[in-house]
Amino acid sequence: MKAYCLKCRTKREIKNPESVTLKNARSATRGICPVCGTKMYKIGKRQAVTTSVSTKEVMKSWLADVPADKAFWSHDGRVLKNLEELSTALREMSDETFAYHVTPDRNDFSKWVQEVVGDYKLAAQLGMARTRAEALEAVAKRVASLRQ
Numbered sequence: 001m002k003a004y005c006l007k008c009r010t011k012r013e014i015k016n017p018e019s020v021t022l023k024n025a026r027s028a029t030r031g032i033c034p035v036c037g038t039k040m041y042k043i044g045k046r047q048a049v050t051t052s053v054s055t056k057e058v059m060k061s062w063l064a065d066v067p068a069d070k071a072f073w074s075h076d077g078r079v080l081k082n083l084e085e086l087s088t089a090l091r092e093m094s095d096e097t098f099a100y101h102v103t104p105d106r107n108d109f110s111k112w113v114q115e116v117v118g119d120y121k122l123a124a125q126l127g128m129a130r131t132r133a134e135a136l137e138a139v140a141k142r143v144a145s146l147r148q
């Protein structure tokens with residue numbers, strides 16, 4: 001395995017390589033430069049298994065209720081705590097209510113999903129939705145895929 005030697009300013013084969021874990025929980029290979037003897041590190045990738053588990057947990061968290069003080073207060077009086085309630089609200093609200101929250105200048109739904117729920121992908125899709133039907137479709141599909 002090769003790593004960059006800071007002293008030689010070139011890549012060298014690592015001498016006496018050993019696996020270590022760095023402070024930021026990344027794994028690395030540590031050894032010494034065969035030419036100058038300087039310590040060398042080759043930073044490894046994060047473990048794929050850990051990443052996929054945490055990604056799944058994060059995605060599940062997007063379906064959870066948000067704190068009460070971060071709920072979405074819809075213009076028609078609904079108080080929305082999670083994406084499923086947003087999906088229901090979009091299905092049932094009037095186009096006037098939708099138009100109150102989505103104008104050419106702002107999109108309250110997209111903003112709430114991004115800043116409170118934390119689902120950037122859905123927030124981006126909502127940001128592009130110009131009609132209530134498009135927004136509803138985006139949220140309903142996202143909720144269905146997150147539930148899996």
Ligand SMILES: [Zn+2]
Binds near residue numbers: 005036
């Ligand atoms: Zn060196």
